[in-house]
Amino acid sequence: MSHPLNLDAWRQEIREFLAAELPPEHAFNTEFDDAPDQWRIAVEFSRKVAAQGWIGLTWPTEYGGGGRPISELLVLLEEFAAADAPMVNSVGVFLVAGTLLVGGTEEQKHRLLPEISQMTTLWAEGLTEPEAGSDLGSLRTTAVREGEGWVIDGQKAYTSWGPMSDMLFVAARTASDPSPSGSISIFCVDLKAEGVTLHPMRNFGGGIQSTTYLDHVRVGPEALIGEVGKGWGYIMKAFYASGGVEPIYAQQEARLRRLVSHCRTTRGPQGLLIEQTRVIDGLAELARMVQGQRLLAYEHIGNTMAGRMTPYEGGVLPVLAKEWEPLFAQVFDEVLGQSSQLTAGTEHAPLGGAPEAWYRQSFANHAGGTPQVKRMVLATRGLGLPR
Numbered sequence: 315m316s317h318p319l320n321l322d323a324w325r326q327e328i329r330e331f332l333a334a335e336l337p338p339e340h341a342f343n344t345e346f347d348d349a350p351d352q353w354r355i356a357v358e359f360s361r362k363v364a365a366q367g368w369i370g371l372t373w374p375t376e377y378g379g380g381g382r383p384i385s386e387l388l389v390l391l392e393e394f395a396a397a398d399a400p401m402v403n404s405v406g407v408f409l410v411a412g413t414l415l416v417g418g419t420e421e422q423k424h425r426l427l428p429e430i431s432q433m434t435t436l437w438a439e440g441l442t443e444p445e446a447g448s449d450l451g452s453l454r455t456t457a458v459r460e461g462e463g464w465v466i467d468g469q470k471a472y473t474s475w476g477p478m479s480d481m482l483f484v485a486a487r488t489a490s491d492p493s494p495s496g497s498i499s500i501f502c503v504d505l506k507a508e509g510v511t512l513h514p515m516r517n518f519g520g521g522i523q524s525t526t527y528l529d530h531v532r533v534g535p536e537a538l539i540g541e542v543g544k545g546w547g548y549i550m551k552a553f554y555a556s557g558g559v560e561p562i563y564a565q566q567e568a569r570l571r572r573l574v575s576h577c578r579t580t581r582g583p584q585g586l587l588i589e590q591t592r593v594i595d596g597l598a599e600l601a602r603m604v605q606g607q608r609l610l611a612y613e614h615i616g617n618t619m620a621g622r623m624t625p626y627e628g629g630v631l632p633v634l635a636k637e638w639e640p641l642f643a644q645v646f647d648e649v650l651g652q653s654s655q656l657t658a659g660t661e662h663a664p665l666g667g668a669p670e671a672w673y674r675q676s677f678a679n680h681a682g683g684t685p686q687v688k689r690m691v692l693a694t695r696g697l698g699l700p701r
């Protein structure tokens with residue numbers, strides 16, 4: 315892997331790779347599409363990305379990472395989002411890798427991180443439970459020592475990519491103390507292990523989240539990541555440890571460009587869409603949302619690289635990104651008018667019917683924490699307010 319001289323050269327290298335390797339059937343959203351053929355294409359493409367050395371770009375090189383700065387990861391993710399390039403294993407690449415980097419043993423880092431950077435092991439996330447979503451610290455799944463290993467019992471909810479993954483990242487109670495710090499541990503569970511059952515559930519955005527039952531699942535001592543009882547601290551730090559950027563605005567900007575082209579060439583009852591005040595207002599509003607998020611992302615990356623952490627550091631963008639996701643889809647559809655509700659395959663559906671699906675998917679913004687919870691984090695960590 316060559317080391318680009320600057321971010322423009324790096325961006326160009328990524329664009330050339332995408333132009334050469336992105337399959338024509340690439341309009342695949344790994345979160346919401348689950349057709350087996352499309353998933354296979356997405357996995358094959360993701361393995362080509364891995365062969366470039368681009369998975370784990372910022373991790374230390376001794377664990378199979380690229381040792382590159384976070385600014386380069388942001389550019390990579392921006393280009394992939396703008397091109398709608400499918401990437402599988404985001405749980406492995408961010409949550410699992412971040413946890414390993416924060417708390418894994420040397421043996422675990424050397425064994426598990428290369429499997430992720432080479433895309434040979436795909437991971438699903440087993441954090442949420444029926445009674446523990448936003449209040450994750452109240453989770454009830456237990457892991458009890460048995461000889462050298464552990465026995466895990468419990469139920470997880472909303473497991474994305476469960477049927478397509480190899481391993482489940484499980485948070486379980488290893489002590490009865492109600493406080494999460496000290497009583498939660500993280501385990502790696504083979505999804506084919508005896509006692510693991512997945513019950514797939516469709517969400518309205520498309521795609522599947524499973525309910526996962528863990529019924530007396532036996533794991534060996536190597537399945538425990540890091541130390542007993544330290545899991546809460548690991549997962550709180552994991553996202554940032556693995557890179558911690560998610561430029562959703564780049565995908566929105568690509569969609570906005572398509573919308574602008576559509577409005578330039580499409581007539582409504584009052585003439586060309588692009589000449590109408592309500593359309594111009596809507597397009598400007600969408601551009602404002604894109605640019606606002608981009609500037610916050612760049613500020614955050616700049617501050618992180620300079621070690622200049624503000625009290626709100628990293629807290630504002632997640633709130634805006636989460637809150638603006640459905641708002642962006644709503645304004646987008648208002649610009650298009652009622653035809654935005656026509657589904658793919660319907661005559662006259664604008665932009666191939668994609669906006670109808672984008673609207674539904676924009677409300678599935680609970681994963682990784684709801685907008686309200688992100689606000690609470692901003693208030694408590696950023697402003698020091700009481701919970």
Ligand SMILES: Cc1cc2nc3c(=O)[nH]c(=O)nc-3n(C[C@H](O)[C@H](O)[C@H](O)COP(=O)(O)OP(=O)(O)OC[C@H]3O[C@@H](n4cnc5c(N)ncnc54)[C@H](O)[C@@H]3O)c2cc1C
Binds near residue numbers: 440474475
């Ligand atoms: C598409 C999708 C994929 C997901 N994938 C996974 C996955 O792979 N693995 C996994 O473990 N989980 C996954 N989740 C679960 C996700 O992390 C949870 O949905 C999320 O943490 C919220 O939990 P909950 O659904 O139980 O809602 P609840 O916590 O019950 O919240 C319900 C509502 O109350 C609000 N609320 C709760 N507490 C507060 C508070 N203190 N202050 C203000 N408002 C509050 C919330 O914002 C929300 O609007 C996924 C969810 C979705 C939608």
